[in-house]
Amino acid sequence: MMFRLGKLLLRLLSAPRSPTSSGAPPARTDQPEPTLAHILKEFDKCMDVSHRRFASLGMDVVYLSYLVGNEELYRDIIQPFSKASEREAAVILDNPPYAEAKDATACVDGILAGRAAIFFRDKTYLVKIDTSTGRSIEQSESETVISGPHDGFVENMEQNLSVLRRRIKSSHLKTIELPVGEISRSNVVLVYLEGIANDELVQMLIERIRSVEIDSIMDASMFVQLIDENPDSVFPQFLTTERPDAVASKILGGRIAGFVDGSPSVFCTPTSFFDFFSSPDDYYQRWLLGTSLRVLRLFGFLITICFTAFYVSITTFHYEMIPHTMLLNLTESRSRVPFPPLIEALLMEGTIELLREAGARLPTKIGQTIGIVGGIVIGQAAVQAGFTSNILIIAVATSAIASFVIPSYIMSASLRLIRFGLIILAGILGNLGLIMGIGFVMIHLAGITNLGTSYLTPLAPFNFGDVLDTFVRGPFWALRKRPSIVKTKNKVRTKMRK
Amino acid sequence: MKEKLNRFHIGIFIYMIELDVTVFSLPRLVAENFGTNGWLGLLALSLVAFANIGLIHFVYRLGKGRSIFQIIETALPKWCAYPLYVLLAGFWLSVGAFIGKDFILIFQMLAFQSTDSMLIFFMYCLMAYFLLIKDLYSIMKAVTLFFILTTALNGLFPFFFQEWKLIRLTTSFFQDAQPGGHSLYGMAEMYTVFVGYELCMLMFPYVNEKSKLFQGVYFGQLFTVFLQQLFVWVSFGFFSFPELKVLSYPLIHTLEYVEFPFINRMENLIFPFFLFSNLLSTVFFSFASMLCLRRIFPQARPKLIEFFLILGVFLLGYIPKILRQSELLVRHSYFIEIGIAIVLPLLLLLFIKVGQWRQKEVKV
Amino acid sequence: MRAFRWMLVLLLLTGCSDQRILEKVGFIRTIAYDLAGRDGAKLLKVTISIPKTKQEESIVYSAVARTSKQARAIFDRQNNRRLVNGQLRQIVFGEALARDGIWSHLDAIMRDPSVGIHSHVVVAEGDTERMMTKKYEQGGTAGEYIDDLLRAESASRDIPHTNLHSFIRDYYDDGIEPVATILKELPNSLMVDGLALFRKDRYVGRIQGVDKMYFGILRDSVHMGDLNMEGVKMGEESVPISMSYIRSHRKIRFSSPKGLTQGKRLKVDIEIKLRGSMLEYYGQEPLDSVANQRKLEAGMSKYVAKKCQSLIGIMQRSKTDSIGLGQHVRNAMHYRDWKKLDWNETFAAADITVRASVKIKDIGKLIRS
Incomplete structure (x- = not known):
């Protein structure tokens, strides 16, 4: 019993487990020539494959019709080749944007990526004629700001990269493409500023991404779980955001951003726990206001994890802590409740989570109705029916609201989970249980690393300069230095030495 | 990226390990053993602690950054050193x-x-185990967090100004101590509040020149002394002197006084925060004992020694059952620890000399 | 974290004997001790008041027993909820019991870690049980009423503090004696009526309600409150005056304490500096002239000094140093000599003079009536 327990404990908070590494993805062993026949065989039973022939030139063009744009097709294939002679065609094909495909794999991959394969005189060329038919750039739904840029990333990576390039006009902005996903062949593009981002960290991240083994990735938030150091932790360790301004400022601060094919969120690293509590908004306000917002959010953080647990602890064990003025009201509202406070709190917290989840699954308009029905009707009725005490409703609602001031949705979900743990502990050991729970969380946090950097920077290791940009939002004259967590050589923000 | 500890870490480490159960009764101990204005005596006693740290500093310099195990093994054969390690490990664990x-x-x-x-x-x-299985640098990160939490509690001091009166400190010095107060036993009892700094001996391998280990140690000790003085001052002006001698845990008692409009009886919430400082004392003593065992079993599976150590801590916890017994156990084991804090560095100095002498002999 | 959850399930299965769920406990708000036995049989009557969840009602239990713990056992058997001390606000002692000494009861209360040190220590003049069971016009229950009364008192006029902490602190201190609030029973209400002076744990003297403030400025510096004066001499005229928002400062000087142990008489000089706004003045002479204000100040100074002098007289007659002169004397002596000294006797025999200087800070909105 004890041993099993020990083993379980060992697994918990265990040493960072790096993704199983086996080197580069396995290369295809046989490499047939990229002949037309081979390619057509490869795309057998694909109704969307198009085969166009320029008989006069002896040229064959193969592409996937749903991936390419008509305009591009006309511009790069039909217009140049329909009137060209064979010699002219050869000259055209030797120049960009046309490129020769060396082997069948590259050719197949090219076609899959929306290129046209041109078979001409025993050689195969590829030309990019794809079109992006995604949603256009619009405001991010999950991270809204009141003032500041309103654009958000979309599912198309090229569009996202172009948005970023427009924000940081520097040749130091490097983009490294890394293929991930054995079947889906999604691309991950790492973006960083050379000379500012720490090269070791970049190398470490590249290694780690290369070693990922998975069939496909759908989203950045999914991908980062494959490359973080503590896969069993409840806390997200890479900041994911849909806001280009946030990503740009992270990159300028020396962090590395990662774009994932087909995902509107972008991950940034190295991240500290406290990065999840800052919003780009803070920098668009006056610094005193930005600071107040940060402090408010930290209060929200405390409230969301502790408030209900504290209620449980006080009403179950520490009645003497209740001030005289509140005592009788609280007792009265508690006296009709048939459950002990722990069960009462878990029930209400559970209900709130149900409501939130129901609201998230339903279309916006019905979601709102759910909110009203749940919030007002159930809350009111629960108190009147003597199901819960009204002070608990206040506690639960406050902690639910407080959880939404945390800008990162993923972080706020993690905190809600921790809240349940604390409530249970508070129901068992009162304030001591609550404090022990906080201690457990802290011990866990202290063990988390992110690309080898401490998750708790700037608190531990303590760094005063960073505190100015974490718990408060210092005035810009005070924010001269880049955050210490990125371990950059160029510490001063305005400097960019090689 | 192997991080090394810095001065700040060492400083708060010293502070957190010295702040343990003894602090709750500190003002009473001062009143009992020194009498009126005993804070001055405590201050004088802290000089002894500084001198002891100075001794350890001397060992560090002569040993040129070698760990104490390396020093011991230069002078003693392994069959002689290992029982010593086991003894130390067992003691620290308890x-x-x-x-x-x-x-x-x-x-x-x-x-x-x-x-x-x-x-x-x-x-x-369980908490101790989760801390202990981490590497020292991660433990230090947790220490930093706990330090911030516990030190923030000192912000409550202004609450006592209203009821604090200088006149209660009286103008006489060291009068009216408990019978048997001004004795060696009494002083030793007082000195237990400083126990803990000697564990900096085990930190030698975890620091480098840049860490300035002893700057941190001295600073941590200074900070501890400062806060202890603050506790004692507050208690001496907040309670009357004879009352102080009858209150079992004056520090907890003062916390009762703090009242907010939305919450009363803060001691119920604040006292559990001291869990952290005691937890860290337990963890670091276990850590010390782990280092000893690691020296004997360098090949042991990771986390195995830690598991058995914490199991040991848990089982040893069965010994004290009532408060009186447990206080006595803590006090007496602290007495031994004071002895270790003085004797071990002296022994190490001897070993260093022996080692040097042997080396010369080999050369000749 | 999974293993962590698993641990919790283990813990949940263990007993919850320490739970004090809010609605399942009865908080004792007021506890009263009184002597019950006639003819010297030392029996104790203990009365407790427990607020009910409806604010207008409370439960009052009363029992006669040998010790308070026995009485407590009787209540426990009577009450449907577990009785707890954590919300105790008032500790009331009957007058007769207080004269006998209250330490054994206070000791038991103080030892209990669940009792807060902000509770009031009260001496009741009247029957404690009747005081707590009677219905009062002020609404609510007696317990609530007493609570509110003392709370209001402590918010505005509680000078000096009479909570458990200060009582116990002064009890132990050898240079000052504790005081407690007196609660007096009137036909249909209760009244906070002055202060009970204790020598150690015995109630030995009484300060009238109207003189409470004067006692306050003698005991310590005061930063709030009103001071009422009955007949301040202003030239020939004798006028009633009320000073509001007073701030006072006391200074103590005394002759050399050498030879006190041989029975030398101590000479003490208490100098009180006081200023406040004069918001009630019923005199004839206008106050707009500096000379008149000076005249009034001189009159008031004399009045305050006389009043304080009479309070000192009460304390000296009761042989209790409730204003803490002893602390000052102690600090001027060798500790060994101080220990030899019977301070309360010395205090009673001391020659104490009070001088006061009252200054009018302002005279309000009108300069002439």
């Missing part, structure tokens, strides 16, 4: 266990009187 159990018994005076103390102690050990 110190850690007794501190933890004592804290829980004190806590049970306030709340959870009828819960099985071993159940709470089990949770305590």
